[in-house]
Amino acid sequence: MSASNNKAPESVIKRIEQLRSEINRHNYLYYVLDSPEISDADYDALMNELKGLEEQYPELVTSDSPTQRVGAPLSEKFNPVPHTVPMLSLDDAFSPQEVIAFDQRVKKFLNSSQEISYMLEPKMDGLAVELIYENGILVQGSTRGDGLVGEDVTANLRTIRSVPLRLMAPSEGSIPERLEARGEVFIHLADFREINSKREEAGEQPFANPRNAAAGSLRQLDPAVTASRPLDIFLYGVGVVSGKEFKTQEEILEYLKSVGLKTNPLAQRCRGIKKAIKYHEHMTSIRPELPYEIDGTVIKVNSIELQQRLGTKARSPRWAIAFKFEAARAITRIEKIILSIGRTGAVTPVAVMEPVKVGGVVVSRATLHNQDEIQRKDIREGDYVIIQRAGDVIPEVVKPLKERRTGMEKPFRMPEYCPVCGSKLVKKPGEAVWRCPNPQCFPRLVKKITHFASKNAMDIDGLGPKVAEQLITNGLVRDIPDIYTLTLSDLISVERFGEKSAQNLLQAIEQSKTTTLARFLYALGIRHLGEVSAQRLVEHFGSLEKIMAAGPGEIIKISGIGDELANSVASWFEDPKNRETVKRLLAAGIKFKDVAGKAGSKHLEGISFVFTGTLPNLKRNDAKKLVQQAGGRVVSSVSRKTGYVVAGENPGSKLEKAQKLGVPVISEEEFLNIVKYS
Ligand code: IVH
Numbered sequence: 001m002s003a004s005n006n007k008a009p010e011s012v013i014k015r016i017e018q019l020r021s022e023i024n025r026h027n028y029l030y031y032v033l034d035s036p037e038i039s040d041a042d043y044d045a046l047m048n049e050l051k052g053l054e055e056q057y058p059e060l061v062t063s064d065s066p067t068q069r070v071g072a073p074l075s076e077k078f079n080p081v082p083h084t085v086p087m088l089s090l091d092d093a094f095s096p097q098e099v100i101a102f103d104q105r106v107k108k109f110l111n112s113s114q115e116i117s118y119m120l121e122p123k124m125d126g127l128a129v130e131l132i133y134e135n136g137i138l139v140q141g142s143t144r145g146d147g148l149v150g151e152d153v154t155a156n157l158r159t160i161r162s163v164p165l166r167l168m169a170p171s172e173g174s175i176p177e178r179l180e181a182r183g184e185v186f187i188h189l190a191d192f193r194e195i196n197s198k199r200e201e202a203g204e205q206p207f208a209n210p211r212n213a214a215a216g217s218l219r220q221l222d223p224a225v226t227a228s229r230p231l232d233i234f235l236y237g238v239g240v241v242s243g244k245e246f247k248t249q250e251e252i253l254e255y256l257k258s259v260g261l262k263t264n265p266l267a268q269r270c271r272g273i274k275k276a277i278k279y280h281e282h283m284t285s286i287r288p289e290l291p292y293e294i295d296g297t298v299i300k301v302n303s304i305e306l307q308q309r310l311g312t313k314a315r316s317p318r319w320a321i322a323f324k325f326e327a328a329r330a331i332t333r334i335e336k337i338i339l340s341i342g343r344t345g346a347v348t349p350v351a352v353m354e355p356v357k358v359g360g361v362v363v364s365r366a367t368l369h370n371q372d373e374i375q376r377k378d379i380r381e382g383d384y385v386i387i388q389r390a391g392d393v394i395p396e397v398v399k400p401l402k403e404r405r406t407g408m409e410k411p412f413r414m415p416e417y418c419p420v421c422g423s424k425l426v427k428k429p430g431e432a433v434w435r436c437p438n439p440q441c442f443p444r445l446v447k448k449i450t451h452f453a454s455k456n457a458m459d460i461d462g463l464g465p466k467v468a469e470q471l472i473t474n475g476l477v478r479d480i481p482d483i484y485t486l487t488l489s490d491l492i493s494v495e496r497f498g499e500k501s502a503q504n505l506l507q508a509i510e511q512s513k514t515t516t517l518a519r520f521l522y523a524l525g526i527r528h529l530g531e532v533s534a535q536r537l538v539e540h541f542g543s544l545e546k547i548m549a550a551g552p553g554e555i556i557k558i559s560g561i562g563d564e565l566a567n568s569v570a571s572w573f574e575d576p577k578n579r580e581t582v583k584r585l586l587a588a589g590i591k592f593k594d595v596a597g598k599a600g601s602k603h604l605e606g607i608s609f610v611f612t613g614t615l616p617n618l619k620r621n622d623a624k625k626l627v628q629q630a631g632g633r634v635v636s637s638v639s640r641k642t643g644y645v646v647a648g649e650n651p652g653s654k655l656e657k658a659q660k661l662g663v664p665v666i667s668e669e670e671f672l673n674i675v676k677y678s
Pocket of ligand 1: 087088089090091121122123124125126127128144184236237298317320322
C-alpha cells in the first residue's frame with residue numbers, strides 16, 4: 001500500500017493507539033516481567049497490523065511506536081551528554097569488617113546509635129546508563145562516562161527490549177514531565193557465551209567477560225549490531241524526577257517498577273548491618289546459579305533524608321557502599337609463552353603455566369592477547385603471576401610478582417617471522433594483532449580445512465583436525481578445493497586409513513556438495529562472517545554471483561552488518577586467489593539448494609525450529625538440513641518468535657519454555673510431515 005495523502009480517519013488513529021498500548025503491554029509482560037500472556041503468532045499479528053497501518057499513514061508514525069526500535073542509521077561518533085545530576089561511583093568493601101566500619105561511619109556522621117535501615121541490591125556487572133523520559137517518552141539515553149558527561153547512545157538503548165519507549169502511567173497524571181532513570185545494562189551469561197562462540201567461529205577476538213561484551217555492544221556505532229546482541233537492563237536509581245519527592249530508596253525502586261521500568265527482584269530492605277552481611281552471604285551462594293554476572297552487593301542507606309544529611313564525597317556518596325566479591329585468584333608460574341596461530345592467521349601469545357586451581361577449576365593456559373598487553377603488564381617467561389577467574393569467565397593473568405624474580409625470566413618478544421612457516425608477520429596500522437599472511441601455513445591450513453568441514457559449515461563427517469593434518473602432511477591437500485579431488489587410492493596411501501574409512505570419508509565429501517549458500521559462505525572462513533551474517537547476505541542478495549560482485553557500500557546496507565564485516569567480505573571476494581577457490585569448488589560440483597532458481601520448495605521461509613531431546617530416527621544434523629532445505633531456520637533457544645519446538649526423547653528445559661510461551665511442540669513424525677510438505 002502506498003502512502004496516502006488522505007487524512008487518517010479517527011478510527012485508524014484510535015486503532016493505532018490501541019495497538020501500541022496493547023503491544024507495549026505485551027512487551028512489558030514478556031521482557032520486563034518474563035511472563036507472557038499471548039503466543040508468538042498473536043503478538044506478530046498485532047505487530048503486523050500496526051506496521052500495515054503505519055505504512056499506510058506514515059504521518060502517524062511516532063518515535064515511541066513499538067515498530068521504531070531499530071532503524072537509526074550508523075553514526076560517526078557519540079555526542080557528549082552532560083548529566084543534570086552527576087552519576088557517582090561507589091566505594092568498595094571486601095570484608096564484613098569493612099562493611100561494619102562503613103555502618104559505624106554512617107552512624108557517627110548522623111550522630112545516631114539506632115540501627116540503620118538499608119536497601120540491599122545485587123551489584124550488576126555491566127555498565128551504568130541514564131534514560132531520560134519526557135512526558136513518558138524516551139528522549140535520550142547515555143552512558144555514565146566520567147560521571148559528569150556521558151555519551152549519547154540513545155539509538156542503541158532503544159534496541160534493548162526491556163527499555164520501554166513509552167512509560168506506563170500507573171494512575172492518571174502520574175507520569176512526570178521529566179524522569180531521569182539510572183541503571184545497569186548487562187548481558188545474560190548464556191548470550192555472552194553464544195556471542196563469544198560466534199566471534200571465535202568468525203575468527204574474531206572473543207570478549208574477555210560479560211561486562212566487556214555489554215559495553216562493546218552498547219558502544220556500537222551501528223545500532224543494528226547492538227540490536228543483534230541481546231542486552232538487558234535493571235534500573236536502580238534516579239536523577240531529576242520533576243514534581244516528585246521520594247522518601248526512601250525502596251520507594252524509588254517501587255516507583256521505577258510502577259512506570260514499567262525493569263528493576264531487580266532480588267533487591268531487599270533490611271534493618272541493621274548484620275542483615276546486610278547475611279544478604280551478601282546469600283548472594284555469594286546463589287551467584288553461581290544467577291543467569292547474569294554480579295560482582296557484589298550494593299548497600300544503600302534507605303532514607304533519602306538521611307542520604308542527604310550524609311551527602312557525598314568527591315566521586316562517591318557517604319550513604320552507600322559496594323560490598324564486592326573477591327575474584328578467585330591464585331599464584332602460579334609461567335613455564336613458557338607459546339604462539340597460537342588462528343584460522344585467520346592471528347598470532348596470539350598464550351601463557352603455559354604450572355597447573356593451578358582457581359575457583360574450583362584447574363587452569364594451565366591463559367591468553368595474553370597481544371604484545372602490547374604483555375608489555376603493559378610486563379609479563380615474562382618464568383615469572384610467578386597472579387591469575388584470576390571472575391565468575392564464569394576465562395582466566396586472565398593479572399600481574400607478575402616482580403619481587404619473586406630471579407633474573408632468569410625472559411621478556412617476551414613477538415618474533416618477526418611465523419614460527420611455523422617462516423613468513424614475515426604483518427600487522428595492520430591501528431590493530432594490536434600480528435598475523436601470519438601465509439594462507440598455507442600449517443596450523444592455519446588445518447584450522448581452515450576443519451572449519452570448512454565442520455558440522456555447521458559443509459558438514460563433512462570424519463574430516464577433523466587429525467585427518468586434516470594427515471592429508472596436509474601427505475601433500476594431498478594444499479587448499480580447500482583439494483578436498484574434492486581426493487581419491488580412494490590417495491586416502492589408502494595415508495597411514496591409518498583403511499578402505500572402509502576412506503570410503504566413508506569420500507562419501508561424506510560427496511554428500512557435502514549439496515548444501516546451502518549460507519553454509520558455503522560460512523565455510524569459506526571469511527573473517528568476521530558468522531552463520532547469522534552469512535544467512536543475512538543470502539537473504540539480501542539471493543545469489544553467490546551477486547554477493548561476489550557487491551562492494552562494501554552495498555553490503556553495509558544490510559541491517560546487522562557493520563563496516564568491518566562488509567569490508568572483510570568485499571575484500572575477500574575481490575582477491576583473485578579467493579575467487580579461484582570459489583570457482584574450483586563450484587567446478588567440483590557444489591550446489592546450493594536454497595537460492596532462487598535452484599531446486600526445492602521454500603515453504604518454511606521465515607519459520608524457526610528448535611530441537612530438544614533425542615529424535616527416534618533422524619540425526620540432529622539431518623533434521624537441520626531438512627529445515628534449511630525448505631527455507632526455515634534452526635535456532636538454539638526458544639522465544640515467542642519460535643515456529644515449532646521438535647521434542648524427542650528426554651527433552652530439556654526448552655520443552656517447558658515452549659509450553660510456557662505457547663509455542664507449538666511437535667513430534668518427529670509431525671516434523672517430517674511439515675518439512676516434506678511442498
Ligand atoms: S548505585 C550513588 N546500584 O556500580 C550510587 N550502582 O561503582 C551510584 N552498579 O556506576 C550507583 N549495580 O555501574 C548502584 N544496584 C546498583 C548497582 C550499581 C551496579 C554499578 C554502576 C555504578 C557502579 C558504582
